[in-house]
Amino acid sequence: MTVEILQPALGTVIDVRNETTSGDVKRIVVEVPRSRTSGAAWAGPHRPGQCAMLSVFGVGECMISVSSSPPLVSGPGRPGATVERLEFAIKNAGRVTSAFHELEPGSPVGVRGPYGNGFPVDSWKGMSLLFAGGGIGMAPLRSVINYCLDRRDDYGPIRIVYGARSPGDLCFKDELFEKWPGVKGVQVDVTVDSGDETWPGPVGFVPQFTESLAPSPDGCVAVTCGPPVMIRVMLATLERIGFKPENVFTTLELKMQCGVGKCGRCNTGSKYVCVDGPVFTLAEMKTLPSEY
Numbered sequence: 001m002t003v004e005i006l007q008p009a010l011g012t013v014i015d016v017r018n019e020t021t022s023g024d025v026k027r028i029v030v031e032v033p034r035s036r037t038s039g040a041a042w043a044g045p046h047r048p049g050q051c052a053m054l055s056v057f058g059v060g061e062c063m064i065s066v067s068s069s070p071p072l073v074s075g076p077g078r079p080g081a082t083v084e085r086l087e088f089a090i091k092n093a094g095r096v097t098s099a100f101h102e103l104e105p106g107s108p109v110g111v112r113g114p115y116g117n118g119f120p121v122d123s124w125k126g127m128s129l130l131f132a133g134g135g136i137g138m139a140p141l142r143s144v145i146n147y148c149l150d151r152r153d154d155y156g157p158i159r160i161v162y163g164a165r166s167p168g169d170l171c172f173k174d175e176l177f178e179k180w181p182g183v184k185g186v187q188v189d190v191t192v193d194s195g196d197e198t199w200p201g202p203v204g205f206v207p208q209f210t211e212s213l214a215p216s217p218d219g220c221v222a223v224t225c226g227p228p229v230m231i232r233v234m235l236a237t238l239e240r241i242g243f244k245p246e247n248v249f250t251t252l253e254l255k256m257q258c259g260v261g262k263c264g265r266c267n268t269g270s271k272y273v274c275v276d277g278p279v280f281t282l283a284e285m286k287t288l289p290s291e292y
């Protein structure tokens with residue numbers, strides 16, 4: 001059977017829960033058939049940093065990072081399994097994302113992908129890792145953090161820095177405050193732009209907070225994702241601290257339509273972000289048009 005590249009696989013929502021206190025970000029768990037031999041399917045497993053084009057039928061599609069890490073050897077989606085379980089953190093930003101927030105377990109969704117290059121995790125082996133995320137930008141970082149933690153012995157010390165506007169806006173709190181700090185050789189530091197009476201921790205923006213922690217750039221890869229303004233300041237900060245541009249990685253979020261390098265919607269310079277990205281090094285970013 002021929003598979004149309006833009007034909008979504010039929011996935012099923014199996015869980016929906018609030019990620020933030022206000023509910024403007026929801027974690028949506030989807031199960032999707034994996035196989036390219038029997039009609040439309042998810043061509044997984046994905047690599048950390050890759051995305052899916054998700055659709056709510058009758059509303060539209062949008063590109064969303066897979067926030068779960070690729071499956072190991074057991075559980076739904078294990079290598080060889082025909083169904084994969086994918087997690088997404090979706091912020092209510094408009095027409096399609098608000099429709100995702102209305103879904104319930106059992107709802108059908110369309111899933112295409114995985115798309116994009118993902119993070120070059122094999123080339124990081126033996127290095128120490130610094131992850132610096134802001135807000136919903138933690139979604140692709142969560143995937144790669146859990147990937148590296150699943151293969152802990154392959155990497156050196158891991159430092160995770162995360163920030164959000166307020167304590168209620170922090171995503172993935174179970175991992176931030178419980179799972180990740182409990183792993184040997186992992187340090188987690190969390191900040192908020194504005195604290196409240198419930199927040200005992202640091203207050204400040206992610207780039208300045210990261211600089212105050214004085215991470216060593218020696219043998220270290222830095223990975224950052226967040227709102228565009230945070231990424232801009234963070235990249236400049238990392239370079240000032242002494243990180244080599246080829247050791248600094250970020251992800252670009254341009255508007256996308258096809259996701260497969262055909263429509264030109266996500267073009268920047270000589271790159272299509274959907275196929276050449278969304279992950280770029282700072283060295284590559286320097287070759288892109290200056291708005292990035």
Ligand SMILES: Cc1cc2nc3c(=O)[nH]c(=O)nc-3n(C[C@H](O)[C@H](O)[C@H](O)COP(=O)(O)OP(=O)(O)OC[C@H]3O[C@@H](n4cnc5c(N)ncnc54)[C@H](O)[C@@H]3O)c2cc1C
Pocket residue numbers: 051060061062063064065066089090091092093094095096097098136139140252253254255256278
């Ligand atoms: C590679 C990639 C990964 C992404 N990962 C995630 C993720 O993990 N979680 C998540 O919540 N969102 C993610 N996004 C953003 C998400 O795709 C947009 O929020 C979504 O397409 C908005 O669709 P909508 O129909 O709800 O909003 P619309 O009604 O189309 O638009 C609402 C507003 O959002 C703006 N907008 C639309 N698309 C984008 C975009 N790509 N970037 C910036 N502004 C946009 C519009 O101009 C408009 O102002 C990602 C985008 C890309 C390109």
Ligand code: FES
Pocket residue numbers: 255256257258259260261262263264265266267272273274275
């Ligand atoms: S989204 Fe169509 S070319 Fe990238």
